[in-house]
Amino acid sequence: MAPLPSLSRAISPWQQSRGSKLSLFGSALRWVVPFTPIFDVSVDQIVETAQLPKGDMWSVHKFGGTCMGTSERIQSVADIILKDSSERKLIIVSAMSKVTDMMYNLVYKAQARDDSYMLALDEVFEKHMATAKDLLDGEDLARFLSQLHTDISNLKAMLRAIYIAGHATESFSDFVVGHGELWSAQMLSYAIKKSGRPCSWMDTREVLIVNPTSSNQVDPDYIESEKRLEKWFAREPADTIIATGFIASTPNNVPTTLKRDGSDFSAAILGALVRAGQVTIWTDVDGVFSADLEKAVILRTLSYQEAWEMSYFGANVLHPRTIIPVMKYNIPIVIRNVFNLSAPGTMICQQPNNENGEKRGLESVVKAFATIDSLALVNVEGTGMAGVPGTASAIFSTVKDVGANVIMISQQASSEHSICFAVPEKEVGAVSDALHARFRQALEAGRLSQVEVIHNCSILAAVGQRMASTPGVSATLFDALAKANINVRAISQGCSEYNITVVLKQEDCVRALKAAHSRFYLSKTTLAMGIIGPGLIGSALLNQLRDQAAALKEEFNIDLRVMGITGSRTMVLNDTGIDLTKWKELLKEEGEQADLDRFAQHLHGNHFFPNRVIVDCTADTSVANRYYDWLRKGIHVVTPNKKANSGHLIWTLQRQSYTHYFYEATVGAGLPIISTLRGLLETGDKILRIEGIFSGTLSYIFNNFEGTRSFSDVVAEAKVAGYTEPDPRDDLSGTDVARKVIILARESGLKLELSDIPVRSLVPEPLNACSSAEEFMQKLPSFDEELAKERKDAEASGDVLRYVGVVDVVNEKGQVELRRYKKDHPFAQLSGSDNIIAFTTARYKDQPLIVRGPGAGAEVTAGGVFSDILRLASYLGAPS
DSSP: OOOOOOGGGGGGGHTTTTTEEEEETEEEEEEEOOOOOOSSOOGGGOOOOOOOOOOEEEEEEEEOTTTTTSSHHHHHHHHHHHHHHSSSEEEEESSTHHHHHHHHHHHHHHHHHHHTTHHHHHHHHHHHHHHHHHOOOOHHHHHHHHHHHHHHHHHHHHHHHHHHHTOOOOHOOOOOOOHHHHHHHHHHHHHHHTTOOEEEHHHHHGBBBBBEEEEEEEEHHHHHHHHHHHHHHHHHOOOOEEEESSSSEOTTEEEOOTTTHHHHHHHHHHHHTTTTTTTEEEESSSSSSSSSTOOOOOOSSEEHHHHHHHHHHTTTSSHHHHHHHHHHHHHOOOETTTTOTTTTOEEEOOOOOSTTOOOOOOHSSSSSEEEEEEEEEEEOGGOOOOOOTTHHHHHHHHHHHTTTOOEEEETTEEEEEEEEEEEEEHHHHHHHHHHHHHHHHHEEEEEEEOOOOOOOOEEEEOOOOOGGGOOOHHHHHHHHHHHTTTOOOEEEEOTTEEEEEEEEEEEGGHHHHHHHHHHTTTEEEEEEEEEEEOSHHHHHHHHHHHHHHHHHHHHHHHEEEEEEEOSSSEEEESOHHHHHHHHHHHHHOOOOOHHHHHHHHHHOOTOSSSSSEEEOOOOHHHHHTTTHHHHTOOOOOEEEOOOTTTOTTTHHHHSSOOOEOOOOOOTTTTHHHHHHHHHHHHHOEEEEHHHHOOOOOOOOHHHHOOTOOOOOHHHHHHHTTTOOOTTTTTHSSSSHHHHHHHHHHHTOOOOOGGGGGGGGOOOEEEEEEEGSSHHHHHHHHGGGGHHHHHHHHHHTTTTEEEEEEETTTTTTTTEEEEEEEESSGGGGOOOEEEEEEEEEEESSSSEEEEEEEEEEHHHHHHHHHHHHHHHHHHTOOOOO
16 A cells, blocks of 8 residues: 555645644544634634624625536626625625535545546546636636645545545545535635625635534534634625635534535525625525426515425425524525526515415415425324323334434324324335334234335425415315325324325325415416317317417416327327317327227326316217226216216216216207206206207207208208218107206206107108118108198197107106197297207296207307316316
8 A cells, every 4th residue: 555645735724724633543534633713812812803793784695506607607696796785795605516516526436446536636626727717817816726726736635545544534525525615715706806896705614613413414503603703704804705605614623514505504694693684595596486396486475484394395495404593583585596687586584464466365375385205104003002191102212213204294183093104215114114023012912903004105285374374275275186086195284284284195296286286376277188089079179279278378277288189090199288280280190090098098197287187079889988987087077978978877976076077068069058957956946847959950950841841851951051960860860869868867866767768769660771871861751741741730730840858857757759839939939950948947937947049060069068178177276
């Protein structure tokens, strides 16, 4: 082994002046530090030439590594400081972007005896030398480069010692890593001086004194730090001070760091020491977001408590400890974007009287949402726990002994019958083993029934200081989750109600976050839709969605995303939404083979959108037969397809859950038939009879079947005009009307099947065997005589013929028939393809409630489906 080089050069002049030295004991490098203060005389012996002023004349700014990433960015930081009109400025800076990682990497390589640490150190030197040459010139550049060379030489010697020992103590590592902040502070101070503004830079290891409490935390010694800051200022009484973030010293003058988010912590501590008017944390975002979502909003204000809760639950705000120093003196923290100076940012302060505008609804009560992934839920339960003091204490003492971090606790009442808690997934194995060992006897005796572990969980937390005084917040949150078909495994809420915390499956976390966020109007209510059947109705619907999408987003906060379109042969899928301006081209050019199972899975498997809906625009029984399975999986269904409603009773499922099945267009196309009926029932009215002309096709035919015109001529005219199905027998059979009768009968509480409905078919029996629609139309004139006679008899009595469906609720039956009505009857007043439905109820007994309007046509039916989609969005939280 090569002889150990002299290590005196590896210690900064600051440390050498204090008599510190390095020793090598076996394989471990250690600091040997005398218990003397940094300064050679006590604070009491100092005759201060300038006293440290305190108060809101100080503005404190902290600039992170991204802000200090290049020479251009450092100059931008200098410009921000120079434009600050505050009387005094204290600036805290991090190392240049990526430098802290580079410095840690030097230590890792050296202690691993990886010779490439020398090349890595050269990279660090080149980065700072190049930056300085771009930023500085003349004497300032020469001074900085001289210091940089000295520091690099010292680091080489120190890293060589670490290389030989194969080990670095934490204090050695902290000393190496802290150079990044030293260099960035010096470069910024020179950049400010270059503009003619007096400026001093501070090595905060001379000022900030902290007591390490664990490997990841330190406690500031505010009294000693304040004394040392006053002493430092007595020597350097500048109005603008550039200070190093992240680094500090122990009471024994050993270099250390402030650990995670240390530069933010430095700014908060120094802000508290000078009683600053404000601490500004400069980052690369416009402020604190309401959630980690693309559509999240910037929060104008947060209370200290709200920021604390958000950061605890993983939100990228501030570390909780950063808030502690400023809270004592009520110093606001402002988060701002160094790259967008026009953005006001987010202010963290005591709760303002009126924040975020004038809103007073739930959206201003719940400020934000945060999540933590990769958790496991541990559930300890048993009847033997009930009433036994100290059960919870025994459980959590056991957890503490294995060093696990409990994120959340939920207990079933005060009986302690069941206690569950969340811990990181990586720690749950040790926790489970320890609990089984601790409670082995209780488990064997049956006093405890189980210690259960539920893997792959996440936490979702809703945060807001005003939740405590606002009724309905919890109900709204759980309603939003239920409507997104998300199961909650555990709940926790303290009496302060600063947060409501739920545990759920990790795979549901993103959907849950989006559902909750949109429910509180913080973002748009998004529906991920799959459209089946791009025929006449489907095409009309897609075009209507295309035309209204922008207005719905802007005016109603509703974001409708068509994630898939499928016909009988081809389909097109997209993970974020199909461009509806060219959906036909996409279906034709990029379409793949249609597969309804894969189509549904594409929607169901998308965890980024909380609300999924399939819109079936077909008349296909095989598609309708899938509704039950889709609803069971949490996919909402909207359809004009009558086949499902006249089959099995699928709405039983949707009424027992938060999955919705909307089918308004199955009865009256765009007319509000179903909603009118439900409105009558929900308000306590009693339905006696529903009678109506439910088929736009048959309405058109019998409105025009008059005079000398034959029935077959009118049917042919209706077919040419597009009112009939391709095969008119589908309309003339009356089955379509019978299905509508069944739907209304079931809505009215009758348990009828399609086979229970007598139907007068207008298809002559011999023509049922026709092999094609063309053959049927050719032979239909041969059977005109029977209907011509019925019409003649009706006209002779002053009546007209109308094809109607009837729901007789009193006698619990339904029927479809050709009936005669007087010419002054509302059913005789129709024109074109209008539908008309009469509700006879206990309230509307003498004069039925009439609903009338167009009952056929793709545009009208698509409009009815669209209305159902918007009604679904309203149910899911969109403003109505």
